[in-house]
Structures are given as C-alpha cells and as structure tokens.
Amino acid sequence: MREQMAALARRTQDQVSEAIEAIDGGKCREDSWEREGGGGGRTRVLQGGSVFEKAGVGVSVVHGTLNEAASRSMRANRKLPAGELSFYAAGVSMVLHPHNPMAPTMHANFRYFEVNNGEAWWFGGGADLTPSYLFEEDARHFHAAYKATCDRHDSTFYPKFKAWCDEYFFIAHRGERRGVGGIFFDDLDDRPSDELFAFVEESAATIVPAYFPILSARKDMPFTGAHKEWQQVRRGRYVEFNLVYDRGTTFGLRTNARIESVLMSLPLTARWEYDHQISAESEEYRLLSVLREPRAWA
Amino acid sequence: MREQMAALARRTQDQVSEAIEAIDGGKCREDSWEREGGGGGRTRVLQGGSVFEKAGVGVSVVHGTLNEAASRSMRANRKLPAGELSFYAAGVSMVLHPHNPMAPTMHANFRYFEVNNGEAWWFGGGADLTPSYLFEEDARHFHAAYKATCDRHDSTFYPKFKAWCDEYFFIAHRGERRGVGGIFFDDLDDRPSDELFAFVEESAATIVPAYFPILSARKDMPFTGAHKEWQQVRRGRYVEFNLVYDRGTTFGLRTNARIESVLMSLPLTARWEYDHQISAESEEYRLLSVLREPRAWA
Numbered sequence: 001m002r003e004q005m006a007a008l009a010r011r012t013q014d015q016v017s018e019a020i021e022a023i024d025g026g027k028c029r030e031d032s033w034e035r036e037g038g039g040g041g042r043t044r045v046l047q048g049g050s051v052f053e054k055a056g057v058g059v060s061v062v063h064g065t066l067n068e069a070a071s072r073s074m075r076a077n078r079k080l081p082a083g084e085l086s087f088y089a090a091g092v093s094m095v096l097h098p099h100n101p102m103a104p105t106m107h108a109n110f111r112y113f114e115v116n117n118g119e120a121w122w123f124g125g126g127a128d129l130t131p132s133y134l135f136e137e138d139a140r141h142f143h144a145a146y147k148a149t150c151d152r153h154d155s156t157f158y159p160k161f162k163a164w165c166d167e168y169f170f171i172a173h174r175g176e177r178r179g180v181g182g183i184f185f186d187d188l189d190d191r192p193s194d195e196l197f198a199f200v201e202e203s204a205a206t207i208v209p210a211y212f213p214i215l216s217a218r219k220d221m222p223f224t225g226a227h228k229e230w231q232q233v234r235r236g237r238y239v240e241f242n243l244v245y246d247r248g249t250t251f252g253l254r255t256n257a258r259i260e261s262v263l264m265s266l267p268l269t270a271r272w273e274y275d276h277q278i279s280a281e282s283e284e285y286r287l288l289s290v291l292r293e294p295r296a297w298a
Numbered sequence: 299m300r301e302q303m304a305a306l307a308r309r310t311q312d313q314v315s316e317a318i319e320a321i322d323g324g325k326c327r328e329d330s331w332e333r334e335g336g337g338g339g340r341t342r343v344l345q346g347g348s349v350f351e352k353a354g355v356g357v358s359v360v361h362g363t364l365n366e367a368a369s370r371s372m373r374a375n376r377k378l379p380a381g382e383l384s385f386y387a388a389g390v391s392m393v394l395h396p397h398n399p400m401a402p403t404m405h406a407n408f409r410y411f412e413v414n415n416g417e418a419w420w421f422g423g424g425a426d427l428t429p430s431y432l433f434e435e436d437a438r439h440f441h442a443a444y445k446a447t448c449d450r451h452d453s454t455f456y457p458k459f460k461a462w463c464d465e466y467f468f469i470a471h472r473g474e475r476r477g478v479g480g481i482f483f484d485d486l487d488d489r490p491s492d493e494l495f496a497f498v499e500e501s502a503a504t505i506v507p508a509y510f511p512i513l514s515a516r517k518d519m520p521f522t523g524a525h526k527e528w529q530q531v532r533r534g535r536y537v538e539f540n541l542v543y544d545r546g547t548t549f550g551l552r553t554n555a556r557i558e559s560v561l562m563s564l565p566l567t568a569r570w571e572y573d574h575q576i577s578a579e580s581e582e583y584r585l586l587s588v589l590r591e592p593r594a595w596a
Contacts, residue, residue, distance in 0.1 A: 031573065045572045056572060173551045173560075221390045232567070239568075241560075243541040244551060253542060260573045262471075263538075268571065269530070270537075272564035274343045274354060277328065 001121070001193050002088055008197075009059045010042075012204040014108070016057050016094055017044045019208050023215060024049040026269035028057075033258055037064035043261060049266060050125035051103075051219050055161050056267040057094040058261050063087060066115075069281070070255070075186065078120045087281045090112040091125070091203065093248075095265040096211070101134030101231035103218035104138060105238065106211045107265065108152075110204050110247070112197075123184040123196050126164055127207060128216075130238060134287040138214045139180040143297035145210035146183045146203070153199040158240035158298070165292040171241050176291040178241045182210075231272035232283050233289040299491050300386055303410035306495075307357045307390035310502040314355050314392055315342045317506050321513060322347040326355075331556055337538075340485070341559060344452040345566060349401075349517050352566040355392040356559050359383060364413075364554070368553070375485065376418045388430035389423075390502065391546075393563040394509070399529035402429035402477070403517035403536065404509045405428060405563065407546070408502050410495075413431040422484040427462055427506060427512075427526035428477030428536060429531040432585040436512045436593075443483045443508035444501070451497040454596070459483045464592040469539050474589040476539045480508075480545050528582050532571035537568050 017028050026049035039062035046055045064087065066074060066193045071085045091111025096106070108284070110125035147174045150157035165184035169177050183203070187204035188196055242265055252262030278284040315326050332338035336359035344353045362385065364372060369383045389409025396403070408423035434489045441460070463482035465477050465522035481501070487492055497591035540547045540563055550560030576582040 043572075047572055054570075054572065092586075173557050238565075239537060240541060240571075243538060244548075259471050263570060264572055266534075266570035269567065269569050271567050272342075272352075272537075272561060273556045273566065274345055274352065274562055 001112060001197060002090060002104060002114065005090040005200075006059075006061045007035065007202060008088055009061065009110070012055045012092045012207070013042070013044060013059045013094075014207055015205070020046055020052065020055050020057070020096065023212065023219070024051040024055075026050060026052075027034045028055075030170070035064070035258070036060045036064070036256070039063050039259060043257070043264065050098075050100055051215070051247055053097045053099045055094075055096040055098075056264040057092065057265060057296065059092050059234075060261065063089070074115060074120075078115075079143070080120060081105075084286065085115050086117065088117075088226075090270060093265075094207075094294065095269045096215075097235070098219060100217060100219050100221060101223050101227040101280055102134045102135070102221040103215050105267070106130070106215075108204075108207050110200050111198075121193060122189040123193075123200050124185035124188065124189045125200060125203065125212065126168075126182060126245045128169060128184065128212070130181055130234070131287065133227070133283055134180070134290060135214075135233050137217070138218070139295075139297045140181060140223035141209050141214060142180075148296040149202050149206045150183065150199075153195070157185075157199070158183065162298075169241065171237060171245065173244075174237065174240070176237070176290070177294060178238060178291075180290060195205050206297075212261045212290065224245060229271065230278075232269060233273060233276055235267040235270035236272045239266055240257060242266060299495065300388060300409060300412065302319075302495060303388040304357075304359045306499055306502060307359065307388055307408070308504070310340060311340070311355045311357045311392075312504055313503070315344075318342075318344055318350065318353050318355070319567055320410060321510065321517070322349040322353075324348060324350075326353075330425065331559070333360045333362070333556070334554070335360075339359050339556070339559060341562065343562065349396055349398075349513070350408075351395045351397045353392075353394040355390065357390050358559065359388045361387070361500040362540070372413060372418075376413075378413060378418055379581075383413050384415065386415075390411040391563075392505075394513075395533070396513060396517060398517050398519060399430045399521050399525040400433070401513050404428070404441060404505075404513075405567075406502075407504050408498050410498075418483045418487070419491060421491075421498050422486065422489040423478060423498060423501065424453045424459065424466075424482035424484065425501065425508065426467060426477055426480035427509070428532070429585065430532045431581055432557075432588060433512075433516070436516070437588075437593075437595045439512060440478075440480060440561050442518045443504050445545070445596040447500050447504045448481065448497075450500065451493070455483075455497070456481065457487045467539065469543065471542075472535065472538070474535075474586060475537060475592060478595065480586060480594060514564070523535050527569065528576075530567060531571060531574055533565040533568035536568045537564055540564060 021193035030046035041060035108127035327344035339358035384437040406425035459481035
C-alpha cells in the first residue's frame, strides 16, 4: 500500500500539473526537498501565470518517529502501544487560485497514514470548491462529479463526506464556510485497504474532470475592480481558515514541517477591509447565503 | 481606577486619531458598538488614505462574567475563588499601516483588567515597530523614547519589557520576530495601581512622539515596485503572527468578541509568494538579520 499510494500521489501531481500548464500556458517550477527525519517531497508551483495567481501541487512521502505530542494525539483515537510510534505518510495536496474572480479556487488532498508498520493505518482527504461569486451550475457540476465517484464505492460515502466537508471548512468566528464544499473524510479504515485505495484513487482522478471544465468556463469572463476587490476579501477569509482552523496547517506550524510546503496553500494576495459591508440582494450576498447555510448540490 | 483607565483610553484615541488625520489629510471613520454582556467600544479607522493603507484605533470598555474557560485560565495565574468570575476591562489598541514601504507599521495597546471587583487587577500593554526596511535611526528613536518613559518609573522596566517584547512577537515557524520590537508587559500588579497607572499613562502619551516623527521622515521617500512587493510579503508575516500567535487575537477568535475589532489589526493587503527568496547583502536581508537576532537599540 505504501508504494501504491506514493505512486498515486506522483501520478496525480503529474495529471494536475499538466492540466495547470495546458490551460495557463506557463510552466510550473519544480523543487524537491528532503525531511531530516526521513523521506521528502516534490512541489510544483505556477505563480503569476496568465490564468493562475498561484497554483501549487505537492507530493510528500515521509516516515520516521512521531514525537511525544503527536504520538499522544494518535493514541487518543486508536488502540496503540505506549511509547514513541513510528509512522509513514504518503499524499498529494494542492490549492489552485485563479486570477479571474469568477473562477473558483480548488483544493484537494489525498493521503495514507500508517503507524508502527501497519499496526494502524487510514486514509484521509477530500476536494472542495471556493468561489468568490456563486455559479450554481459550477457547484452542481463539482458535487455531481464527486457524488458519482463516491457512489461507485459506497452509497453512504457522498452524503457523509459532503456533510463532513461543510462541517470541517467552517470559519467559526465568521459564521460562514470557506466555500461551497465538496467531500472531506479522515480516519478511513473500516474495510480492506485495497478497497479504500480504489476509492481514493478514483477520487484523485476526479480532480481534473470536476474542476477544469469550470475553470475553462470562467477564466476569461469579464469582471470589474469591485469584483476583484471582493475576491481579495474572500482570499482573506481563506487565509483566516487555513491559519486558524485547518488541522494540517496548524499541525505543520507547530512541528518541524517544511514551512513553504505548509503555507503553499495561501493565496498570492489577500485583503482585510475594516467592517466590509455588502448590500442585500447583491451577488456577494448570494454567495454569503450559501456559505452561511450550505445547500444540497447533488 | 476604572474611570481613570477608561478616560485614558479615550484620551489616547483622541490624540492618536488627531495625529493620523493631521499627517494624512483624510478623516477617520468612527463607529461605536455595544457588547451584549456589558459595555462596548468606539473604533476610528482611516482606510485608503494618502499616507495610511489602514490605520485603526479602538477603545474598549467592557464588563460582565467570564465564561468557564476564561475563568479557568485566569485562575491558573492567580489566587481566585472557584466558580464564575466577574470582570472589567478598559483599554486602547491601535495598528497603523502606512502605504510607503520605507515607513514602518506601529502597534500599541494599553489595558487595565479587574476580576471580581478588584480581588485581582493588572495592567498590560506595549508599543512596537514593524519596518519592512531597516533604518537603524528609526529603531533607535522609538526605543529611546520608550526607554526614557520606562526609566522615569523604574530602571528595570525597559530592559525587562524590551526583552519580553522580542520574546512575545516571535513567529516561531519562521524563526524571526515580527519587527524591531519596543516594549511589552502583562500581569503588572507588583505595586500600587496609581503608580502603575502613571507609567501606563506616560507610555500611552509616548506613542505620538515615538512614532510620528519616523512616519514624517519616511512617508514620502521614493520606492520601487520591488520595495512594495517586499512590504506585502512582510504584511503576510504580520497576518501570520496575529492569526497564529497573538494572544488577544486568538482569544478574541475563540470567544464572542466583536470580530471586526479583533481583526482591525490586519493589514489592508498582504502577499504570500511560494518560497520567496532574498539575496544576501540586500536591504531585505539586512532587515531579516535583526528580526532573527534582536539587537539592543537604546
């Protein structure tokens, strides 16, 4: 499973970075890094392109020993022996921020985690869409793609993982979600690992067909300075979610993780206006309504 | 003391907002708010001015009952009875972000806290400078102003509060401080409250002479797009500190505090480039060196 997941992570990075380069015309910059305790990663980023403000796809295959705090938090959820735990983690993670405020940001992440050489293991991941302006057909397309993938594996997956996504990407201090969601799952270990891997593999393969048709439809739409400003305000909320709530980010900031990989998800630019107000009946308000009360999209 | 501190907070807001308007030419927008549990505040913000990107000064005078979590954290440091605690807090808080990348950001905050009608009370606060480009004479001027104020009250204050400031404004995941510091203190209750109030009063009166001469000297300096970009990268670090580490901000996000007041400190705009590199011997590197290893300035 270790090799299968590492290969899937690299394959997914290839697929998505090819799609990024094809639609943008620019080239990703690739860099590799090594982790002191074991393993490393490969990052591809396209920044300041013609379509993307910033698009990053990172592969990470790391192993070693969990420190005391991390071991404790692992044991909280599972039956594991006392003392330090060894771990192995392989995954792919990406955030794509386009320039055009009509084109949504997309985030996806799929990972496999193993403790003490398989004494415990699980899959986690998901994919979600963050528009600045709401096009209902985009939300429906994205959710329908992931519902179809989920349904091919277990009909309980989509309703469960859609609700989990809405719950996870909640910016509590704003009373709103980061975006229109998608799917989110963690600690998945309730059936043979090859069955779960097949689901994760297909979920990863769904990224390109779920997102890029939306991006194609929106990337050249006309927009005003006011649209761009609202996008920048929404980028600020993205930063707030990632720095304050996102488990991967906050865990990465507290440990010795490679900081550039942890914060690759942040947008190139963001904006915080004091007491920013939007008028009722506006397009901005229409987005906020679905961020405040998530809707069924598929 | 309650009335004295509330009056000082309002007086300081007047002094600083007058200085903001005088140098900028624009007008602050004022708004008042009420806290459901008791008290309220008054905020003045100048956004998109000729000198300031965003400058906000807020007064807050609130009272009520601390919830279970807050009561517990108060009891951790002090001898206080079990059960819910009543509190009173009065303070003034400000962050001034100028446009010009040669002009530093300034933050200051002074507050008085009381638990159970005076069973415990303390002062907290400080003032610190965050340049994007290092002008040593600016750091020396700011520190000298606060050292003089400290020394008039207790010769141990400045060395203690300068070191505390360097320790507090540490962005651990970057291995650097937010800026060139100033003073920072908390839980100050080791002498009669009127003596401490006199120190806090003079510290608040030091804001204008410590900061505005620097701003006057820098606000019209020529700069390039590259200077502006570096300022925006530094603004990103400011956001990282405030959202991840700042006690007031993280506490405000977890409680029912008024979110616009909590996040007033964030810059209007910020930037996150993937793996941003600066060359050795550059002006940017010169700043980073003092953020990595704080220096004595007074």
